[in-house]
Amino acid sequence: MKIMRKFSFHPCGNYHEEYRQELNIFETDFGRVSMCVFLAALFFVAPFVLSPYMLYILNTIGIVAIAAIGLNILIGYTGQISLGHGAFFGVGAYAAAILATRFGIGFYFAIPAAGIITALVGMIFGIPSGRLKGLYLTIATLAGQFIIEYVLIQWDSLTKGTMGITLPPPEIFGWQISGDRAFFFMIFISLVLMTWFAVNIIRTKYGRAFIAIRDNDRAAEGMGIPIFRYKLLSFGISSFYAGFAGALWAYYMVSITTEPFNLGLSVEYIAMVIIGGMGNIPGAIFGATFITLLNELLRFLTGILMNVGIVTSLGLNMAPLKEFVFGLTIVLFILIEPKGLAEMWRIIRSSFRLWPFSY
């Protein structure tokens, strides 16, 4: 009888008797089990059956998802809009590269250290949030994006400017991590840990303070939440995620330059958060997956279109199509489903659950 109850599907109402039950991550044991099955499939099947190209895409999704989760903590939970996330990602990448090349530090230390350095940088650029909010803060982070970009390019002695830095392959216990499959484990173990951390931080007092600040900062202050401290903390955590992801990316890409860390990247991260679902940790992963796949698909499509007779004979350049579709996707999601993929996923699940009596 006990086992039957524990393995229940969704109850048809809210039968919570304790506050603890409200905080459960998985509403049913069914969800817990299916998550375990999914993770097992991810770790024990996916890396061994997928082609290297597919693994490359998966790895990219994993890295980008870590950064997107961080941005979701800042935007989705704390309500502070940052247009500098791409630059923080770059700071993490450069921090890891410099630690690894200048000081010869192993990746297991360099990656978290890069995260912490980025968290400090993020907190510095979060200081304006003490006085500013809303669109003024957004503009301040936009300025932060340009300033960091400038520093990365111009601080030659440290970042080698436009030349870029090449990283040594990560090594642990004499075993070299190289190739897509080895990186897959490194990236996805990090992603699982970071997701676990993010989901749990939202359930603590810190997470609840973030949500209070998002929903009404004046009321939060009135309730005794020191909003400036918590906003800084949120900037710090979100930049830690960005820096961590950036460091992973630097190792994965082997050599880095300043080019990718521009405003476009920041915009892409915000797009992931919105498309995935604001204030939803799995949503950030959905968003990262969606945008990465969209980018790959569009690259593939424009590649095909370039070779179609009519297009080439007219001399059309199809590359900007990517930009157009990217913009259109953001606009459509905002207009049609502002809660993003996470909400769509919830609707699909509940329509299965409630079938055939949907009310």
Place this chain on the structure above:
Amino acid sequence: MEFFLQLLVNGICVGLLYGISAMGFVMIFKSSSVLNFAHGELLALGAFLFLALITWAQLPVAVAFVLTLIGCFLLGFVIEKFFLRPLIGEKLIFVIMLTVGLASMFKGLILLIWGGNLYTYPDFLPETMGLKFGAIYIAPVYSATLIISVIFLVLFGLFFKKSAQGIYMRSVADNQKAALSLGVHVRRVFALSWAIAALVACMSGIVLGIINGVNVHDLSSIGLKVFPVVILGGLDSIGGAIIGGIIIGLLETFTGGYLSPSLRDVVPYIVLVFILMVKPYGLFGLVEIERV
């Protein structure tokens, strides 16, 4: 000394351009408090529409100019109707990201049609409009810019101060709900303000195109330069936009001339952060007081 004077004149000219491109941005903010990240692309659309009308359609300049303005006015309506109206009362991030998405769409569209090349308009401004003060010569384009910006400044100043529509716009920007409850037709005000702002943006796009040539990447990057300008001048002050533009322009050319050319592009943003910390509402902006 001559170098200094040269930089001064250059700075003021560049600054005027920033100022005039910031005017449309301020218009939108003042009337709907939307931070328009697609502003640079609106400039580019205006410039390219004008280009298409005078080179492909071979229309006379005056006709093309008027047609472009009408086209942009309608475009403003369309943007408001289809994209921003559903977002009335929505969270700030959705509005910001919608304009970012629009920016990306417009840029992609322009690149698809015209590509990333630099185009120039045929010469049409009379040589007599150029001004000469001693050794300093001001090209006809700049004096035209000056005249246009003064006209717009006066017109919009009067519009927002005196006309009923202008006052409605300010009330909507200040507090949508309160304006709605006092009987202001918020949707109409939004539509009109976007139309006017798009018109102003297109016109400044044309002016920029005459001076620098027409190129999507240049024009859309000016859309981002607008931020330091309007924050310095005050987000809702049209006069402030011009003055902020001139200050930022001077700052850029002087840092470029005396310190280092690479610092030139980032200096406005460093100043921006300082202004935001010290005087977030800028020189002439309306101060919103909120005490917690």
